[in-house]
Amino acid sequence: MKNLMKKGNTIFFKNAPRITSYAAICGSKEKIGVIGEFADITLDDDMYGETTYEKAECKMLANAIALAIEKGGYKEDDIDVLLSGDLLNQIISASFAARKFNFPFLGVYNACSTMSESMMLGAMMADAGYVKRAVAATGSHFASAERQYRYPLELGCTRPPQSQWTVTGAGGCVISSDGDGVKITSATMGRVCDYGVTDVNNMGAAMAPAAAATIIQHLKDTGTRPTDYDMILTGDLGALGSRIVKDLTWEKGFDISSRHVDCGEIIYKVIESEFQGGSGAGCSAVVLNSYVLTKMSSGLYKRILFAATGALLSTVSSGQGESIPCISHAVELEY
Amino acid sequence: MKNLMKKGNTIFFKNAPRITSYAAICGSKEKIGVIGEFADITLDDDMYGETTYEKAECKMLANAIALAIEKGGYKEDDIDVLLSGDLLNQIISASFAARKFNFPFLGVYNACSTMSESMMLGAMMADAGYVKRAVAATGSHFASAERQYRYPLELGCTRPPQSQWTVTGAGGCVISSDGDGVKITSATMGRVCDYGVTDVNNMGAAMAPAAAATIIQHLKDTGTRPTDYDMILTGDLGALGSRIVKDLTWEKGFDISSRHVDCGEIIYKVIESEFQGGSGAGCSAVVLNSYVLTKMSSGLYKRILFAATGALLSTVSSGQGESIPCISHAVELEY
Numbered sequence: 251m252k253n254l255m256k257k258g259n260t261i262f263f264k265n266a267p268r269i270t271s272y273a274a275i276c277g278s279k280e281k282i283g284v285i286g287e288f289a290d291i292t293l294d295d296d297m298y299g300e301t302t303y304e305k306a307e308c309k310m311l312a313n314a315i316a317l318a319i320e321k322g323g324y325k326e327d328d329i330d331v332l333l334s335g336d337l338l339n340q341i342i343s344a345s346f347a348a349r350k351f352n353f354p355f356l357g358v359y360n361a362c363s364t365m366s367e368s369m370m371l372g373a374m375m376a377d378a379g380y381v382k383r384a385v386a387a388t389g390s391h392f393a394s395a396e397r398q399y400r401y402p403l404e405l406g407c408t409r410p411p412q413s414q415w416t417v418t419g420a421g422g423c424v425i426s427s428d429g430d431g432v433k434i435t436s437a438t439m440g441r442v443c444d445y446g447v448t449d450v451n452n453m454g455a456a457m458a459p460a461a462a463a464t465i466i467q468h469l470k471d472t473g474t475r476p477t478d479y480d481m482i483l484t485g486d487l488g489a490l491g492s493r494i495v496k497d498l499t500w501e502k503g504f505d506i507s508s509r510h511v512d513c514g515e516i517i518y519k520v521i522e523s524e525f526q527g528g529s530g531a532g533c534s535a536v537v538l539n540s541y542v543l544t545k546m547s548s549g550l551y552k553r554i555l556f557a558a559t560g561a562l563l564s565t566v567s568s569g570q571g572e573s574i575p576c577i578s579h580a581v582e583l584e585y
Numbered sequence: 586m587k588n589l590m591k592k593g594n595t596i597f598f599k600n601a602p603r604i605t606s607y608a609a610i611c612g613s614k615e616k617i618g619v620i621g622e623f624a625d626i627t628l629d630d631d632m633y634g635e636t637t638y639e640k641a642e643c644k645m646l647a648n649a650i651a652l653a654i655e656k657g658g659y660k661e662d663d664i665d666v667l668l669s670g671d672l673l674n675q676i677i678s679a680s681f682a683a684r685k686f687n688f689p690f691l692g693v694y695n696a697c698s699t700m701s702e703s704m705m706l707g708a709m710m711a712d713a714g715y716v717k718r719a720v721a722a723t724g725s726h727f728a729s730a731e732r733q734y735r736y737p738l739e740l741g742c743t744r745p746p747q748s749q750w751t752v753t754g755a756g757g758c759v760i761s762s763d764g765d766g767v768k769i770t771s772a773t774m775g776r777v778c779d780y781g782v783t784d785v786n787n788m789g790a791a792m793a794p795a796a797a798a799t800i801i802q803h804l805k806d807t808g809t810r811p812t813d814y815d816m817i818l819t820g821d822l823g824a825l826g827s828r829i830v831k832d833l834t835w836e837k838g839f840d841i842s843s844r845h846v847d848c849g850e851i852i853y854k855v856i857e858s859e860f861q862g863g864s865g866a867g868c869s870a871v872v873l874n875s876y877v878l879t880k881m882s883s884g885l886y887k888r889i890l891f892a893a894t895g896a897l898l899s900t901v902s903s904g905q906g907e908s909i910p911c912i913s914h915a916v917e918l919e920y
Binding site: 253254255256259261301302304305330331335337338339340341342345346348349351352353354355356357358359360361367370371374375377378379380381382398439440441442444562563564565566567570572575577579 | 588589590591594596636637639640665666670672673674675676677680681683684687688689690691692693694695696702705706709710712713714715716717733774775776777779897898899900901902905907910912914
């Protein structure tokens, strides 16, 4: 038996796999915000030349994957595996995107924490020498998510103030066992947390306890303090959820307030009385694979904890009266 | 950079992680077949004391996981991670089952190949020293699958002869870096194959090319012949799909006919003019984690290639005119 490279729920990567390339595509509403100038492709029309929202979502994801490969100077043959999933039933965006490539595909799903989950698995595979290069990618589309999870846009339903806006966008990165780039030094696997929230319009409140649990677990396992990181980046808690995660970690003796940034909070200009910000698997995928990795590569940030969060519900589970189990996986990035 | 432990799409496990425990639960129709006497729990009522089919499915999966842990003499604290997924939208069976345990959860989804996908990832994590013990598990339920993918049972729709029967059952195993049991010596990652089949009642035909591609890839990567294996076990191709996979591999110069067994073909007594046998993520999960691993542990089989197959469609993708992309991942088992 080999020595265990794990402490608590955190896995340490001795060979520090690198993010050697990344790419992001975002929609027309996302383009206006902070990530607009950092995304590789910004859409004017969220249909992206397709006939359905689902096909547009799949095209964004496939193109983000292809672009990440191309930007790294790689060819399709250089990639050993794709790790991807998305919010659509049976992760069809990822599966149909994978059909376009000739490398193997491992489907993953932890809702909006799919970006950090796929990065974690990709880092494990590259670190252990199972693959040279893995692509981790995910995405989402506002219109396909609305009609699957809530109401078709054509119905014109009113959105409650605690709701978030599913990001139209996709992002992906190439994780390599060699080359230059941001290093993945450790990863903390999340456990399912369920505080009994049943309001499907209040994902931020449901997911905040999972984010807090994983961030605290990571800090304990690694023996670090929040101030050791330039940024503790959550996925899509939104404005309300961000306040809750700061409270929950503070209660346990970890003050993350000076370091915490939420992708959902920064992707749009948030007016909290109107809505809470961005959500969806594409939210953290786009922010990480555009603004964050670009700023890290330029030396602005040296160490970031990226903890994307996912709400593991479905319309069936909510319809049957269940509360919302949530999860958060974290990867530690260094440059 | 470490030495690559991969050839082609096959990963080799130097430390040969072991399946130290396994468990299976099956429904009332499955109980009558060959696996009835090997499953740990067989249901008389497929509702399993729950109020909905989905809750029954989740309960089966959670209990199969708990039983696999218990049968190995483990406690919950001995398990480092759960790798699981299922056919329900947003893999709610796996997510809600994971809620019952205090170890981390990584959601995976490749339809009915989820059993071999999760075993492959668990073997990687145990082999590399990231975890001591991982649980790989999946399941399905006839009634929840029918109403999600086709029609609610209450409608009484007629089934076409090329259709398969989604297995009611769940199975799981503990993959350890130490202890005794069947060894996982290698794993072949599958690529998405799509031969343009659009008939959602003919999954066997859609999935057979993916199974053939992965089996051939495995034989090439490992330099083995079909007769080097006591059994080449596919997941749920059914009677028609099994004939196609034998033809497709034979055409490429690999005659697997003397070694091929399909879980979907053996789980029920198949009358091909009526229906094609079992399917669903639970099909291969139950057959592997009852009959196959028991017979292997008794020395009857020494070497098995387990290649579960998945159809990566959804009702939305089919409704939008798409064909059915399929995938198959294989793990090599030795005792």
